[in-house]
Amino acid sequence: MRLEEAIKQKEFTDSYNKAIVNLHYTQSYLVTKQSCLFKPFGLSPEQYNVLRILRGQKGSPITVSSIQDRMLNKMSNASRLVEKLKQKGMVVREECPTDRRQVDILITEKGMDVLSQLHNQMHELNRTLVQLNGEEVDQLNDLLDKLRG
Amino acid sequence: MRLEEAIKQKEFTDSYNKAIVNLHYTQSYLVTKQSCLFKPFGLSPEQYNVLRILRGQKGSPITVSSIQDRMLNKMSNASRLVEKLKQKGMVVREECPTDRRQVDILITEKGMDVLSQLHNQMHELNRTLVQLNGEEVDQLNDLLDKLRG
């Protein structure tokens, strides 16, 4: 569906304005669709994001502030997200031996298990959500990277 | 900056996955930058969005549920956003004469004034935020519209 119909707006001041609105709308569309996958596991999109970052560590611990650096939303609060995941038994906190200000975070078996259960579903969902061919997806990635300068 | 550096992730499972992550990250980047413009007026991005919708009515009233339909985030709560704007004196609520369940919303002088003060700044910001030429912006809009199917 074209953006104009989706938000019932006849025209935009210019293509730049439309692009920004289009990005906001498309992202919200994706969040809504993706959330359905996470919900059965009691995960929010950002909690899932933190788990993915932890898995990417392949066993080595990572501090709370490094998680924050890697997050999609730089303003989100890694400290509280980690606490939520800990309550679900998907991560553990450990005092960092070399710097007692820092806290090392590790993903647990349970966390890894949830991710692997989600893996195939996510892959399929991504393909159905993004109605583009391979060439177009690459083009989109290039445009987004260039957009941010 | 390429997405890989921005979120310190070496690789993605495939381009489709990268595109989705890229959209989330780029949207968050835009929200952060745009919020700075709204803040001096005590507006959040979604409150600004509601004001834009009301201005688009060109004087005719619109119900809360129609505002919801036109919003970028379909899950946001138009009722509460309208209440916040009313407290700032930027909109008024009126009982709908033909259907007492509905509530007509109108933008006030003050709301219009805030929007016009923001207009030029927004236009400039959009140009600097979106580091693409005219052709590329159109391409991006086409890809986003196509992506959603």
Added chain:
DNA sequence: AACAAATAAGTGTATATACACTTAATGTAA
């Protein structure tokens, strides 16, 4: 060593999102 600056994590508060729910008004069909 002493002290200020910087850093890491976490807290407090306002706003917004997500979703189930309530209440009031309207529409529809027996």
Added chain:
DNA sequence: TTACATTAAGTGTATATACACTTATTTGTT
């Protein structure tokens, strides 16, 4: 007309974002 379903708005609660702030620890400078 009564009864039931539908619709519009708003409420309640959990989560997340945004941003200022606190506390504890470490670093760096004199």
